[in-house]
Amino acid sequence: MMKSPWTTKKLGDKEYFEILESGVEKFEGEKEYLSTSSIEGNKIIIPECKITYQKRPSRANMQPRLNSVWFARMINTIKVYSFTETNKEEIDKYILSTGFAGILCNPEKVDPRYLEKIFLSKWFNDLKDSLASDKAIQKSLNNDDIANLEIPLPPLPIQQKIVKILDTIQLAVEIQEKIIEKTKELKKSLMNLLFHYGLAGLRVKELASSRVGELTSSEIKKLGLRLKKTEIGEIPEDWEVVRLGEVIEIFDSKRIPLSEKERQNMKGSYPYCGANGVIDYINDYIFDGEYVLLAEDGGYWGPFEESSYIMKGKFWVNNHAHIFRALKDKAINFYLMSILNYLNLNDYIGGATRGKLNQSIMRNIKIPLPPLSEQQEIAEILQTIDQKIEIEKKKKELYEELFKTMLNKIMSQEIDVNLLNY
Numbered sequence: 001m002m003k004s005p006w007t008t009k010k011l012g013d014k015e016y017f018e019i020l021e022s023g024v025e026k027f028e029g030e031k032e033y034l035s036t037s038s039i040e041g042n043k044i045i046i047p048e049c050k051i052t053y054q055k056r057p058s059r060a061n062m063q064p065r066l067n068s069v070w071f072a073r074m075i076n077t078i079k080v081y082s083f084t085e086t087n088k089e090e091i092d093k094y095i096l097s098t099g100f101a102g103i104l105c106n107p108e109k110v111d112p113r114y115l116e117k118i119f120l121s122k123w124f125n126d127l128k129d130s131l132a133s134d135k136a137i138q139k140s141l142n143n144d145d146i147a148n149l150e151i152p153l154p155p156l157p158i159q160q161k162i163v164k165i166l167d168t169i170q171l172a173v174e175i176q177e178k179i180i181e182k183t184k185e186l187k188k189s190l191m192n193l194l195f196h197y198g199l200a201g202l203r204v205k206e207l208a209s210s211r212v213g214e215l216t217s218s219e220i221k222k223l224g225l226r227l228k229k230t231e232i233g234e235i236p237e238d239w240e241v242v243r244l245g246e247v248i249e250i251f252d253s254k255r256i257p258l259s260e261k262e263r264q265n266m267k268g269s270y271p272y273c274g275a276n277g278v279i280d281y282i283n284d285y286i287f288d289g290e291y292v293l294l295a296e297d298g299g300y301w302g303p304f305e306e307s308s309y310i311m312k313g314k315f316w317v318n319n320h321a322h323i324f325r326a327l328k329d330k331a332i333n334f335y336l337m338s339i340l341n342y343l344n345l346n347d348y349i350g351g352a353t354r355g356k357l358n359q360s361i362m363r364n365i366k367i368p369l370p371p372l373s374e375q376q377e378i379a380e381i382l383q384t385i386d387q388k389i390e391i392e393k394k395k396k397e398l399y400e401e402l403f404k405t406m407l408n409k410i411m412s413q414e415i416d417v418n419l420l421n422y
Contacts, residue, residue, distance in 0.1 A: 111163060274321060
């Protein structure tokens, strides 16, 4: 039987909480500014910029405090960060945006890590969104709104137990992230060796290390590699340097005659593709088969960026991606996709990062091209690594979903925390 409901407290209850006002203490030197775009979920992705007290954006005006928890005021936005004993050294490192609301906890009655979990929950964010004021340009909570938010507050030992349960799941997510990152680093090492030295490069013992670089002359000699100098660097003697246009056929994407709003409202059966993947599903298609899509816009072009990807089956492509496929007697789609993701394509548009890769430029991209049989083997090796990455990503997604489910069931008291062993 479910125990009696927990008590609830308003965030404006000063016995438990303090809503922090804007304003920062004068400081010397530089600090890092956390805008709302700096946070994803409850993690810092990248600070907006470095600031000084005198020279800082007007919104860089919220002071971190020990035992404070921060959430983004805007609707439809889940961004949370806390300052506790575990990361108290960060208090002097960061200044936050006024786009965050800061809640200072009375640590004798509220575990700030518990409050962080509350702010991450669907229950809280649905409540936040329903109360957000539309007085601002973007709907958001003001301090009066926040003061009236009422949250479940069990006894401190129960709060701490909830934190331990949920932190265990989050730790599993972080482990998966590290596995994914390590596997991506391995893929970079493999690509660097395969696209310089072919399959023989895999016999180097140092491949097992974290090194990403070219082979030494002694390693080349030991392997018996026969290399030749070309305009794109040394490659195996039996490889060619070709222009991309020599080994592919290019197709017209026939621009889709729908506005972005119309596309968003459509529910369909076929993938609608853009510069970096599927962005929608619609009720019509142009292409049927296996094709390579290459981003036309800058920002995706490497090195080691996913500037291109493969689509199979029936789909439509918008005007932000080139679509082509390999000539069967000359190249393999997956090899071409991989080499394009390996190269820094910005070099072909004069180093600009937001330029356009038109068809003429695309056709003239120079690539190393091994014999078809070796292309196939290289493709199979990299596909194996990609499959490993996808498996680990799915595991991470499962843990993330478990976290959300447990969080929401605990907060709605569908699960009796006292019955959970930890």
